[in-house]
Amino acid sequence: MATIDFDSEKGGNGQPGGVQSVDRALQILEILSRDGHAGVSEIAEEIGIHKSSVSRLLGSLVSREMVHQNSDRGKYQLGFGILRLASSIPGRLSLVREARPVLESLAEEFKETVNLAVLRSNYAVNVDQAMGPSSLATYDWVGGLTPLHATSSGKVLLAALSADERDRILTEAGFHARTPRTITNREDLEKQLIDVAHDGYAETREELEIGLNAIAVPIYNHLGTVIGAVSISGPAFRFDPQKIPGLIDALRQAGIRISVQMGYTHR
Incomplete structure (x- = not known):
């Protein structure tokens, strides 16, 4: 060693x-x-x-x-050692444990990759993942830090922040383009985040990687505070959340189920 x-x-x-x-x-x-x-x-x-x-x-x-x-x-x-340290925090350990069956169920139903993410140090960090049986991608996102402005989970987490906190994070992290489709304009991003807060979900279409689409919904704790996001992603040629029957509703319900396990009282 x-x-x-x-x-x-x-x-x-x-x-x-x-x-x-x-x-x-x-x-x-x-x-x-x-x-x-x-x-x-x-x-x-x-x-x-x-x-x-x-x-x-x-x-x-x-x-x-x-x-x-x-x-x-x-x-x-x-590496994974960082994730192990982070997961020693009781709240995150509980979130991963409670969310796991829901992630697996979503991956099985829609045959795509499902991720659980939380906010850490100006990034969305994926803390768990379930792979669908027909997923083409084999990339392991667990432990990966992804930019908030270019991911569906990141947009969900950003939309839940106060204006001051969001401004601080975006100022520090910036708007670096990951693909030609990445939103790099603050005003355009803010408009999209308003829609995210209103609709209850966020989408990205080849904004993090060319050929990758994703959709995410929030997870709440007992106080009604957003503590994470659950997302489904897949190849752009076959994965369009708006065209897959029942996907958006199923993802919303999955977010609620995890939230209830974390003490959230759905109204």
């Missing part, structure tokens, strides 16, 4: 080597959280340390499953 040699890491700013190593490891996690993925050179340049030091730190993080290396591109992204 790779380890960080705390004694050999000497801080140039007066910090003990171990403390500096921890600080740099946290910086790496923050970079991966913000960008989704990054290579050794990119990380080294941003932090301002040698690539060999970054490689050692990444090796330790990989061994703890805090970071995962993408075998196709050689870049690094956050």
Whole structure:
């Protein structure tokens, strides 16, 4: 198992080597959280340390499953260890547990991928996933941080925020285009969020990835506060929520069922 040699890491700013190593490891996690993925050179340049030091730190993080290396591109992204830490929070553990049967039921009924997401650090993070029997995609979204403005779950979470909190998040996160269809105009996004709040669901059509459509509804807690979102996504060539009989109503009911399990009293 790779380890960080705390004694050999000497801080140039007066910090003990171990403390500096921890600080740099946290910086790496923050970079991966913000960008989704990054290579050794990119990380080294941003932090301002040698690539060999970054490689050692990444090796330790990989061994703890805090970071995962993408075998196709050689870049690094956050790993399942982060999700395990997040899921130790009682509320989220309960949400995942209560939602699981509903996710599986939706995936079985509509034969597509179903995800459960919560808001964390200006992103929608997927905390559970159920795959439909005919899903073409095999990508595991669990633990992935996705941009709020380009995902159906993200739009549901944004629409539930106060104007001040939404403004803070959007100002910090920005409106980076993930595809030519991503909404990058604040006024256009705000108009869409009004519709989301009114209709009770959000859709995205190839806004996160070309060829991927999705629809999501909110999940409430006992106070009536939105604490998460459940979504169904599928290939654009066959998945159009508006044209699939019963899908929107079934997804709404799924959101309510999970919410009731979390103490919500539906009115």
